[in-house]
Amino acid sequence: MTQPSFIELCKKRLGSAHVISDPARMDFYVTDYRKRFAGKALAVVQPGNTQEVADIVRLCRRHGIPIVPQGGNTGLVLGSVPDTSGKAVVISLARMKRIRETDLANNTMTVEAGCLLDDIHKAAQDADRMFPLSLASSGSCMIGGNLAANAGGTAVLRYGTARELCLGLEVVLPDGAIWDGLYKLRKNNTGYDLRDLFIGSEGTLGIITAAVLKLFPRPRTRQTAFVALDTPADALRLLSIAQQFADGVLTTFELMSRYSLELVTRHFPELSSPLPLMQDYYVLMELSSTEPEEHVASRFEKLLQYAMEDAVICDAALAQTLSQSKSMWALRENISAAQSREGKNIKHDIAVPTSLFAEFIETTDRQLQYRFPGCRMVTFGHLGDGSLHYNVGAPEGVADDDFLRMQGEVNRIVYDNVIRLHGAISAEHGLGALKHDRNAAYKSEVEMRMMRLVKQAFDPDNLMNPGKVLP
Structure with missing residues (x-):
């Protein structure tokens, strides 16, 4: 009797609708976000729960088929797309988008890897909380990919990277075993921190299928300022002043060159700068707090006045309305799109x-x-x-x-x-396939040896996102 093919086995486990092998339909999953690289895949599979992920991983291991885990495919270093060999299977987590639990007393939310970042923001807001990871791609990126790449964003200054915002993980290992590490604990001193191995590993050690995220009180007040200054050294002096006056509520401190902003106003003429683009550098600052608005505004005004009197800044515009704040943020958030158009x-x-x-x-x-x-x-x-x-x-x-x-x-x-x-x-x-060689050239041999030992321990067959992170 003829043995069923790998793709037939995947269809039997997931259903034919969730196994894609037609090249045209696979195009999105094998093409990188910037449209500069297109790989090939044996198939794209879309499991609907953690057990299905584990079953597909075991099938891949049995047949020696490489695996490329994928979330929203918004990565910028070729970490979430296959190479051109056509031998790999893309495991898309897009169907796994359930919010499993919101624990308000513990200020945590347990979510599946395919949840869009925007949907997590909304669910937190509906519960009168905030999840502070803030990325321009929040409408299309998924939390599993955010964690796999240890995403940063604009609120790291106050809240930290994705690693700092995650308490626990559920992970399917390269042998198909499921690690239930969905701890909701702030303190857990019971051995090696396995969670941190997977966060930032870009799918090379296992597939993140769910996570416990930290929630925070939802700010009642946000104040935004757009500041002109001459040099990066002045920006550092301004940061020091901002931390002196408002360290506990300083959420964002973004530096932008004048040319970056000129690109935005050129390619998005509906956006205008709140200040003339005459200085070489600009800073977008935001304070957020549960304090009354007048307290935060007063603190911000004193901060800016001090910086002006000390000749650190040349000019500043403090947003008076939510609309003005959004306009300032639009300038920052459209820099990447503007340079792509340029x-x-x-x-x-x-x-x-x-x-x-x-x-x-x-x-x-x-x-x-x-x-x-x-x-x-x-x-x-x-x-x-x-x-x-x-x-x-x-x-x-x-x-x-x-x-x-x-x-x-x-x-x-x-x-x-x-x-x-x-x-x-x-x-x-992250490193993906774009930077791994360069990274190895700069890392010490001791550090590279430790990384290779970790990879070998978890994935001795090198089937989990091969060719990424490590050369």
Whole structure:
């Protein structure tokens, strides 16, 4: 009797509607978010619960088939798409979108990996709480992918990364076993912290199927300011002043170069800057609190007045309405979309100690301008937590594709300065298949050996998202 094929076995377990093998229908799942790379897959499978994930993983192991776990496929480093061999199966968690429990007394929410970040925000709000992970892709990214990449976002300064916002996990291991680590505890000192191994591992050690998230009191007051200043060093001085005056309620501190904002106003003419774009840098600051609005506004006004009198800032606009606040945020949130409309560029998602932010920008800008005169810097990011999107566009008159051929040299200049300042070449996007070789070149052999030992212990057959994180 002929043995059923792998795809037939998947259909028998999940139902034919949840196994996709037609190349046209698989296109979304094998193409990266930026549309710059298209892989191939044997099939895309869509399990509906944790046991089905485990059963498919066991099938893959039995047949020696590589697995690519996938959430919303919004990653930027080729971590959630297969390679071009066509041998891998994409396991999409999109059907697993149930909010299992909201525990208000414990301030936690237990959710499945396929929940959209926006849906988690809404569920928290409906319960008069807040889940503070804030990303531009919140309408399409899924919490499992956010955790697998240890996403950051705009509120890290106050609330931390996805790792700090997660208490427990449920994970399907490469052998198909299910680890129920859905602890709701703030204190759990009972051995190795297995949760942290999976958060940020980009699906190379197992598949996150559910998580316990921290909830916070919902702020009653938000105050937003848009501030003009001359240099990154001034921005650091402003951060120090903001922490002095408002540390407990300082939620966001975003740095943006003038050129970044000029791109937004050029490609989104319906958006306008609350201040003339005359200075080289701008900061978007937000305070949020359960305090009365007048208390927060008074604190913000004193903060800005002090910074103005100390010649740290050149000008500032304090939002008077929710609409004005949203307009300020729209400028920041549309930088990536604006630079995409402008053309291709060489992107970097880096981290350096906050105290060395200004040195990194000034030194790296100077070196890049010396080597590539006229290159255009789209510099923006989360200065408050030391991470930066440091993107380099072609000089005027140079074709994008010609400039992209210089990517290796541009990356070397950027990453050499990052490492010199004891930083990291990936702050919040991960390594995927795009950065793993470069990362290995900069890491010590001891660190790489430890990472390989962990991978070998969990996934000795190298079937779980192969070719990602580790070269």
